[in-house]
Amino acid sequence: xxxxxxxxxxxxxxxxxxxxxxxxxxxxxxxxxxxxxxxxxxxxxxxxxxxxxxxxxxxxxxxxxxxxxxxxxxxxxxxxxxxxxxxxxxxxxxxxxxxxxxxxxxxxxxxxxxxxxxxxxxxxxxxxxxxxxxxxxxxxxxxxxxxxxxxxxxxxxxxxxxxxxxxxxxxxxxxxxxxxxxxxxxxxxxxxxxxxxxxxxxxxxxxxxxxxxxxxxxxxxxxxx
Numbered sequence: 001x002x003x004x005x006x007x008x009x010x011x012x013x014x015x016x017x018x019x020x021x022x023x024x025x026x027x028x029x030x031x032x033x034x035x036x037x038x039x040x041x042x043x044x045x046x047x048x049x050x051x052x053x054x055x056x057x058x059x060x061x062x063x064x065x066x067x068x069x070x071x072x073x074x075x076x077x078x079x080x081x082x083x084x085x086x087x088x089x090x091x092x093x094x095x096x097x098x099x100x101x102x103x104x105x106x107x108x109x110x111x112x113x114x115x116x117x118x119x120x121x122x123x124x125x126x127x128x129x130x131x132x133x134x135x136x137x138x139x140x141x142x143x144x145x146x147x148x149x150x151x152x153x154x155x156x157x158x159x160x161x162x163x164x165x166x167x168x169x170x171x172x173x174x175x176x177x178x179x180x181x182x183x184x185x186x187x188x189x190x191x192x193x194x195x196x197x198x199x200x201x202x203x204x205x206x207x208x209x210x211x212x213x214x215x216x217x218x219x220x221x222x223x224x225x
Contacts, residue, residue: 007120007141010047010092014124014144048084048093052077056102056132058109072099074106078113085119092120095140101131104156104207114139125149156207158200160186 052072060075084090095114101107114121114136123129123137125145130153137143137151145151167174167189174189185196 007092007122010094010120010122010142014094014122014142045091046089048087048090049096050077050080050084050093051096051098052110052133052136053096053098053126056099056106056110056136058103058106071102074109077110081113081117081121085117090119092122093117095121095123095137096126097123097129097133097137098126099130099133100128101133101135101153103132104210107132107135108210110136111139125151131155154208156204158186158204160192161188162191163188164190 054070054072056074057071058074060079061071061073081093081095084093120142121140122142122144123140125133125137125143126149127146128150129137129145130150134151134154174187176184176187176189178184182196182199186192186200
């Protein structure tokens with residue numbers, strides 16, 4: 001069967017997942033890869049389903065599917081994708097995305113890993129595929145979304161608390177010894193300087209341009225743009 005036909009089969013499965021999410025767990029013809037497995041099972045020609053559910057973070061957590069941390073780890077997802085591609089039974093991959101986004105590095109790692117996958121990949125967007133969830137989706141061959149899926153919102157944000165006034169009220173003074181002007185940039189113990197704000201704004205803008213360069217479209221009018 002041609003690659004194009006397998007893409008359409010995966011698209012069909014993605015649409016089914018979007019429309020019949022509660023029945024997904026009994027969709028026995030799909031293959032759900034376990035991170036602890038070293039050899040994918042052989043069931044004949046199948047479509048593999050890899051779930052991306054939670055906040056995207058870098059690294060790997062053993063038995064992460066059993067974790068209630070709410071995070072999804074880039075290395076674990078990449079391993080599942082590579083195992084699926086390495087199985088002769090897998091003719092297409094559905095990447096089921098339900099993520100509000102997360103770390104820039106984690107998103108970029110999964111995105112570039114998807115570009116290396118030669119097996120057809122179709123993204124099936126669930127409740128939300130925003131920010132980093134949208135970022136990684138752009139590495140697939142096709143994207144299918146539910147009419148009510150919340151998607152888009154490609155942007156980069158950084159936050160830092162300012163506790164200076166609170167510390168003054170309780171009489172706490174913080175002494176900083178540093179080796180460079182920016183070593184304590186965005187310290188929560190004082191108000192940031194204009195130089196620090198400009199420095200980190202350049203970093204945020206650089207990450208934003210990186211997302212735009214991969215062809216990610218920012219939805220006009222979206223609050224996160």
